[in-house]
Amino acid sequence: MTAKMNMTSLIGRVARGREHAEDLDYAEAKKLFADWLHGDLPELAMGALWTAYRIKGESVEELRAFAHALEENIEPIAFQHSCRPIIFPSYNGTRRGANLLPLLAMTLTRCGVPVLMHGFSAQHDAHDLLWADHDPSGRVYSADILREFGLASAENSHQANTLLHLQGLSYLPVDALHPGLGKMLALRQQLGVRSSVHTIVKLFNPFQKPAVHCAGVTHPPYLLRLQEYFQREQSTALILRGSEGECFANPKRRPDLHVCRQGEPVLWMEKDTQSLQQMPALPENPSISATCRYMEAVLNGRLPLPSPLVDQALCLLCLSRRCADMDSARHHLAHHFSRYAA
Structure with missing residues (x-):
């Protein structure tokens, strides 16, 4: 999401209010969160997306994409135990x-x-x-x-x-x-x-x-x-x-x-x-x-x-x-x- 037109289009889709906003598909949402996590989004875009999702709410597919992006960008804990932690x-x-x-x-x-x-x-x-x-x-x-x-x-x-x-x-x-x-x-x-x-x-x-x-x-x-x-x-x-x-x-x-x-x-x-x-x-x-x-x-x-x-x-x-x-x-x-x- 580095191209300005792409970000403009994406924000326009998710920031149309509860009734008219669009949900991103899995691939779009995953890349968006990964770029955001690494600080690759302009500050204005980060603020706009933060507020837009507060109003729109996240679809389950967007939540899955966001969580998977985070999991792929952290060092996982290699823990072994007979119980699930x-x-x-x-x-x-x-x-x-x-x-x-x-x-x-x-x-x-x-x-x-x-x-x-x-x-x-x-x-x-x-x-x-x-x-x-x-x-x-x-x-x-x-x-x-x-x-x-x-x-x-x-x-x-x-x-x-x-x-x-x-x-x-x-x-x-x-x-x-x-x-x-x-x-x-x-x-x-x-x-x-x-x-x-x-x-x-x-x-x-x-x-x-x-x-x-x-x-x-x-x-x-x-x-x-x-x-x-x-x-x-x-x-x-x-x-x-x-x-x-x-x-x-x-x-x-x-x-x-x-x-x-x-x-x-x-x-x-x-x-x-x-x-x-x-x-x-x-x-x-x-x-x-x-x-x-x-x-x-x-x-x-x-x-x-x-x-x-x-x-x-x-x-x-x-x-x-x-x-x-x-x-x-x-x-x-x-x-x-x-x-x-x-």
């Missing part, structure tokens, strides 16, 4: 409630399932940004919690592989995945809205081999779109309404847990619609220190893991092939946690 994208952070995604990750690693998290770096990119649609001030990010908990982040795919073997959990900052991807995400600061790249980071696989995707969505229409995406890809995934955009279940009330397994979408657990009988034990505030103290209490058995997170962990234990079914997953989790449900 879980992928937790973590870019939003939380402010109203505690960020319990690191706790869910450590719950799974204790049960023998490797987990890769990726997102902004600690002390980091997001704190310095002022977004019109998403104020990062006061938000607690997974990288900060893991750092406070004493877990090192990886600087590249080789280190991510090593940490997965050593501690079962690895955090890979977005710039270590691909510098161009970090630059693309930073466009949000200038343009004030999210766009396709915030969806793509939930979809791509940074491993050489198949893994289990865990995707949290904010807007209900994306539940269906992501289910269709993983179905088309024949991928294994858990899709849910996230907590403030992070891919862990609301600890007070379980959302629908949608699963895609070998291309077949299934609603494994329906959302909890009953009245809350008892408030689960949660951190006294969303701060990093309070969250880490709470994580220690849960991991040491002094406090129970909230039941919605238990249910999410059970699903992921099955999807990772660590456990054959939900009953064996319950026994396995109970073996590793003396108190595992609120």
Whole structure:
């Protein structure tokens, strides 16, 4: 997409609003994202495309092309394990409630399932940004919690592989995945809205081999779109309404847990619609220190893991092939946690 007329034509096709915009075909979309990732698009074009896709939305075929372009331009993690690793994208952070995604990750690693998290770096990119649609001030990010908990982040795919073997959990900052991807995400600061790249980071696989995707969505229409995406890809995934955009279940009330397994979408657990009988034990505030103290209490058995997170962990234990079914997953989790449900 280096010719000016080609870019003009392409932008004209995708920027005609919801009713009249065209979807790009797979080859066009894949080349577009690869060129964007490498910084080969003019700045004006990047801004126009970012906004156009925010309005138009992406077709499943465009999402597939974008994700494949990213996967072909990163160094894949050559990880070998008897279980399929879980992928937790973590870019939003939380402010109203505690960020319990690191706790869910450590719950799974204790049960023998490797987990890769990726997102902004600690002390980091997001704190310095002022977004019109998403104020990062006061938000607690997974990288900060893991750092406070004493877990090192990886600087590249080789280190991510090593940490997965050593501690079962690895955090890979977005710039270590691909510098161009970090630059693309930073466009949000200038343009004030999210766009396709915030969806793509939930979809791509940074491993050489198949893994289990865990995707949290904010807007209900994306539940269906992501289910269709993983179905088309024949991928294994858990899709849910996230907590403030992070891919862990609301600890007070379980959302629908949608699963895609070998291309077949299934609603494994329906959302909890009953009245809350008892408030689960949660951190006294969303701060990093309070969250880490709470994580220690849960991991040491002094406090129970909230039941919605238990249910999410059970699903992921099955999807990772660590456990054959939900009953064996319950026994396995109970073996590793003396108190595992609120």
